[in-house]
Amino acid sequence: MELSTKQGTSLLHNKTYMRVYSAFATASFGDWFDALAIQVLVGYRWQAGPLMLALIPVALALPSILFGSVAGVAADRLNKLKLMRVCDLLTALLTVLVLFAPSMFWLLPLLALRSALSMLNMPAQQSLTRSLVREDQLLQASSLNGLVNQGSKIAGPLLGGLALAFLTPQWCILINALLRGCSYLLLLSVKNIRTDEDNSKQPEAPEDKIPLHTMWREGWSFMLRSRILLSTMLFGLAGALVIQVVDFQFTSLFRVFAPERESLLGWMVAATGVGAVLIILLLNKLNPETGYSWRLGSGYVLIGGSIAALGSLQPGASIVWVLLIGFVLGIGNGVFMVTFNYCLQKETPPHMTGRIFGIQNTVLSTVLIIAPLLGGLLVQYAGPARIFINTGLLLLLLGLAGLLFGRLLWPEAKLKLEGAQPVAAVDQG
Structure with a gap:
């Protein structure tokens, strides 16, 4: 309770959260070194x-499809900090x-095994975040997590591209291994996590006796209701289905209009990171109760327009256009x-996160x-540009549909927004 009253609206005073957050940041930074190196290694x-x-x-997704829901149950049942370590x-x-x-x-099975571990780590990290912060700090925590995820797209590809100019992709992969080790050491420094939820929900122990398949079914039942x-x-899901058609074909596209510039893909991803970081910082200052439909729909409109614009680039296109579209x-x-x-x-209630x-x-x-x-x-048969x-x-059309039919898709969110406006205004003051 001491933390809860003194923290105010800033998460920077929550030392436990900041250590977990720092570990997450270190691991995310390494992942972007790794991701770019693997794309260059395989594609170029x-x-x-x-x-x-x-x-x-496909290799990255298979473990999540087979064990994703079970991993979420494990994150709710097991010690989240130990699981992340x-x-x-x-x-x-x-x-x-x-x-x-x-x-x-050889590469694909190793990536699948590594993905299986990340599949356990992600719900554990999200669930731990939900336990460490108060309700009114969730947007701030979400923004900080997103800030690291997107901010690593700036430093990771830039430094990764620089490293690739002088070293082999294997060096970037090694850097990821070292940073993961640093993340592990940071998590080791976190001891005796205590949260208000832990204290107020001490009678949660009976959940340990609930069978895994029952907890899994309860999660699906809650979401469907x-x-x-x-x-x-x-x-x-609809947007991911569209995006993933091209998500791992950026190397194919860049080999067409920039065959001699391996680092251009890194620059584009870095510009993407800059745009994401700036908008996340802005979102963190806006009213969190702004309608879901407006934000989700406009997000898809901007992503869709940018993907179409990248496909329109001609061979030898200026780096300025690549950076602008990436932004x-x-x-x-x-x-x-x-x-x-x-x-x-x-x-989602904390115990279901x-x-x-x-x-x-x-x-x-x-x-x-x-x-994919x-x-x-x-x-392969129509070319990357088309x-x-x-x-x-x-x-882009899917995003417009979200904007137009938002009242039908998120009616309860709209009611909440209308009812919560005066309260939000008081809280902000």
């Missing part, structure tokens, strides 16, 4: 075709093994991801089996 050095590139997201340590070890992968046939959660999940793409991505995660956390995020992992990862393979086939333009326009 191994010269893998669109279909082989499409197998990377184990995931970081094993991820570091597997990343070292990725260094020795001689081909795609909540109109807001169901609409948000379905809207996210707008980042704004759309930041708006959508912060709102999506905030909605799931806000509309791990399960709901586990379900989200499973649902959104399911599209990573179908969409479809995208690989389409890019597929990027059509995919972008489709996502």
